[in-house]
Amino acid sequence: MTYDFRSDNVAPPMAEFLDAALRNGASWMDAYGEDSTTAQVEELLADIFEHEVAAFPILTGTAANALALAQLSNRFGQILCHRSSHIYLDECGAVEFHNPGGRLIPLDGGDGKLDVDRCARVLGAADDVHQLRFTALSISQATEMGTCYSAGEVEKLAALAKRNRMAVHMDGTRFANVVAASETSPADLTWRSGVDVLCLGATKGGVIGAEVVLFFDRHQARDFRRLMKRSGHLPSRMWFLAAQLQVSFKGGLWLESARHSNAMAARLGTALEAGYAIVPYHPVQTNMVFLKMDRAPCDRLRQEGFNFYTVGDEKDGILARLVTSHATQPHDVDRLADAIGNAARGVA
Amino acid sequence: MTYDFRSDNVAPPMAEFLDAALRNGASWMDAYGEDSTTAQVEELLADIFEHEVAAFPILTGTAANALALAQLSNRFGQILCHRSSHIYLDECGAVEFHNPGGRLIPLDGGDGKLDVDRCARVLGAADDVHQLRFTALSISQATEMGTCYSAGEVEKLAALAKRNRMAVHMDGTRFANVVAASETSPADLTWRSGVDVLCLGATKGGVIGAEVVLFFDRHQARDFRRLMKRSGHLPSRMWFLAAQLQVSFKGGLWLESARHSNAMAARLGTALEAGYAIVPYHPVQTNMVFLKMDRAPCDRLRQEGFNFYTVGDEKDGILARLVTSHATQPHDVDRLADAIGNAARGVA
């Protein structure tokens, strides 16, 4: 038996999404996103975000981010992002490839979050022909450390961006977890705080594979479908991506799933702290728990059947990253907490 | 009621594929193509093609073609293709985008097929720093006109390519229809005739959305997964694409579907010729029937509920393109044949 805490994308999809596929699959549909399901998703999201949106279903988060940033930036554009961001570390240069001549500027900041002062420091130089221009700022919400920006924090970053004529992109792979955790409305966390484009994830919430790029100003989405087509992201049966999004966003399933995975992470954090005085390395705000841990207890946990990733190295210290999902069971979390407690003791 | 002959991708997927999704969806799977289903697809295809293959499931034909050609060509590469080819006409510049600095060279040729002599004419110039180099030749099998190359024809084109140090790419969106029509083995139509890479389609055969890029020399596939990742085509739940391919290729469903759609097109062609002395514009070899037709009868057919595309313009003549699929019913074909016969008479 294996208990899998590697990522929310190794979990099986929720049964609801597979059912949705079956229901939709029986009819003839217009191709390339001109079907009624795709249109309905746009309407659904306009309701949820309390604002007109242009919505584009897309297979992967990498494609969503790279295309959204290619749309916002331009051929001399520099994009501010956190050094730990997925676009910088885990997408094999997708942003730069889709935006030829552009550049990502990675910045440090505690708990995976961009810091307004550090951002302000790199901006503000005179426009100079020898240098690229700052065109966009990218916020990961939740961050790669599972932490969240408050609406106020997003607002401050976005205000800085606007003062410097930059657009604001939000990588919302785990945006659902932030909404679920923060009790803040999707609108407050995005356009009301100055976000121009949200790459809203559904895959990690349990659909088979679908994200959606949301522009809050339809005008900014001009030709976006051509960016999709050119990169091979305009599937003929687009409705299949849309069907997953529809089920996810229609009845609140997206938040239900996020609430569960958040709760599982919180349960793990609490159990470790209460039972074993082990304090997570980053605050547990969504569905991730990071623990500073030596190689030996990590190996031992794996031998006991727990699967997870580590980040960092011997020199700076290793962090075990434990990710929960819609499919994580409470008793598995409890078993993991105990195993960690014992492994830590055994080593110490 | 609408009878849809627009394309094989507006038809609903076959029930079998939806079932396959359900069956696979219940378990935890490794992400990004490292799952067992993806591995099994590779084995299945090695069997079918009687040769070791490196197989990469991919969402769309546009992505499959563009990435395969980016892999085969290089930064100074020119790619020979037919003027009617999908990569030239219908992919919004995807090949050039994914292969920066490259160029497509479109050539004419009867019934949508490349002509060895015309190809030879543009090749053979000395290597000159002022010019791009010819690096690949792309064959559409079946063509956009629904016609097929024989294995012998492929062999001659490939031999020409090899003499000029060019790789051979096959856009096999409707390769299944060719195999079904020609009674030639997949191996004879590809690597035995000199094809290096086949973009093998399944979407138009009735899966939800999945193609597979096949390299017959694993060495030529080096870093192909990075090309996929960088373009956003390495989904975490890759197994869902693989599951569709698995069902398609395991029990011969891919050929069964193709045989049916071919038969429906043949039925249409025969009915028109026998009943109304209407001869299709191109030979009906797979699942497409092209008819020279004025605007008026086209409009009349549409009013009667038949949906289809036209190509060309008033000046050169309009061709109605009628595409059949796994879901096309014989009685709909018969109805269409009669409607065409009447529409043509009515006008004449």
Add this chain to the structure above:
Amino acid sequence: MTYDFRSDNVAPPMAEFLDAALRNGASWMDAYGEDSTTAQVEELLADIFEHEVAAFPILTGTAANALALAQLSNRFGQILCHRSSHIYLDECGAVEFHNPGGRLIPLDGGDGKLDVDRCARVLGAADDVHQLRFTALSISQATEMGTCYSAGEVEKLAALAKRNRMAVHMDGTRFANVVAASETSPADLTWRSGVDVLCLGATKGGVIGAEVVLFFDRHQARDFRRLMKRSGHLPSRMWFLAAQLQVSFKGGLWLESARHSNAMAARLGTALEAGYAIVPYHPVQTNMVFLKMDRAPCDRLRQEGFNFYTVGDEKDGILARLVTSHATQPHDVDRLADAIGNAARGVA
């Protein structure tokens, strides 16, 4: 002794340009094009073209064309050009490289000239996400065959372009020869006829190496210097390119040089026609003479010390291309005419 008729760029520069370099070279100058000489060139050209211009000196015609088209087009842009154009045949894909995702569409047309009807035929399709968009039309003035468009012809092409929301680019490597030949004003041949950008050559007129990109609407030149910088075309001692242009355009030297080379080509054409009844393949309108000629007389001419290029092949026929320049001497032209006459007779 060799008589060189290969190209106007193998001739030595005119002494005046070398002198200009010396005169300018003695002082300290602002770098990167912010010097006074570069500014003066812009003023000079505004006078000559009777219109405000934004003028950017640049080392090569390839760079000038590629950057100008990158500026005019965009990431989904298709550019109409003649099949014989330098941008299509002789710049190693520079246009596509500098304009990632763009495409050149080569068209046929007599004597190297674009034909309005042929252009109109490929335009006019509905804007479709699967296809690139037409964004620019490129006119070579003079053409690669040494022929000229009249102002009226340019106007018709440009009007067609404007109706299709396309910008108009003119590759004016030998624009001087056209002005000299046509007795039409630079203004009439460009902005008054609808040209947006002119890549005005000076190299082939006898400077060491300098072209200048002229935008007739300064607004269209926004960020052009960044395109130059990014491609390595913003040299610190930009004034050295500007100095050559200044000498060329100040006292009419550019037209003087062009008149001489035109006269030499006319002399050759006349001598061949009058003395040997040999009629050039294309009308001799600027500084090029094309002769249909077999391999044997070509070889014989070369053995006699005449150096020149041929185009075409055995199958379609070989054309000898004879190019005159500011440095071509009348007696060399006469010698060449006689040698051709004899070579042709010898073979026949």
Add this chain to the structure above:
Amino acid sequence: MTYDFRSDNVAPPMAEFLDAALRNGASWMDAYGEDSTTAQVEELLADIFEHEVAAFPILTGTAANALALAQLSNRFGQILCHRSSHIYLDECGAVEFHNPGGRLIPLDGGDGKLDVDRCARVLGAADDVHQLRFTALSISQATEMGTCYSAGEVEKLAALAKRNRMAVHMDGTRFANVVAASETSPADLTWRSGVDVLCLGATKGGVIGAEVVLFFDRHQARDFRRLMKRSGHLPSRMWFLAAQLQVSFKGGLWLESARHSNAMAARLGTALEAGYAIVPYHPVQTNMVFLKMDRAPCDRLRQEGFNFYTVGDEKDGILARLVTSHATQPHDVDRLADAIGNAARGVA
């Protein structure tokens, strides 16, 4: 009267180079770098570097660096460089543009120099499809701070690179100054220490505008001329760039010029330290002197006619950058030293 210490590229070229232009300019030459002067430059450099080289004259340092790195790296390549390097800060993204999909990784390090340990820290990760690959390491010799790497330091960095299968690029805009300063042979500073490609500058040494890209393994230079052509860097009269290089490298003029500019910087540093106890911020090793200085004395110096750039900002402190050249006169240096001494006193 202005005393210009902004950069070595605002100084006028040395008279010798202008003379060279005149001498070469009188004859007919083969175009596009196939002339004898270009060939002679290659031979000259082979002698100076005691090694076979492939040598490519090129107009600007930006082009030289970007094309050399495009040649060494590949489409998934990451290039290590110093955070202050010209390729990262002052070339408007040229490296990324010419190498689509690549990325620069800037690292900190004292006095503008890369640090082996910091480099080692970012390397060594497993090859992972989600990440770019490290393909090259770029060393600025001299650095942007005017400091030098010893041959031993280059060797250590190159050895690290080789262990990680990375190529080694040297931005040698001011390589002459390093050779002049270090009394180390060009060979020891480059290929004997593991450098693969040197972008050897001549512009800042006083030619009009010419750099040369040197590959120490001809095999690594394959298709480099196509990279040049495609970017517009293969001028027809290439011999004019070569002529400047020839004069520079033939009689040792390159080192003579560098020795003079180094001596002028040393004179400035010594005068400031001895006369005013002002210690330069970075060690003065070539032709640059950096001084920590407030805005007020900077302004005062400018009012007195001294022209120079500053780097940094109020918050972190401003550095005045004073650059000497072949044209800098000792009495101007002395005047500057006194003016700085007085300005500093006046403020304090």
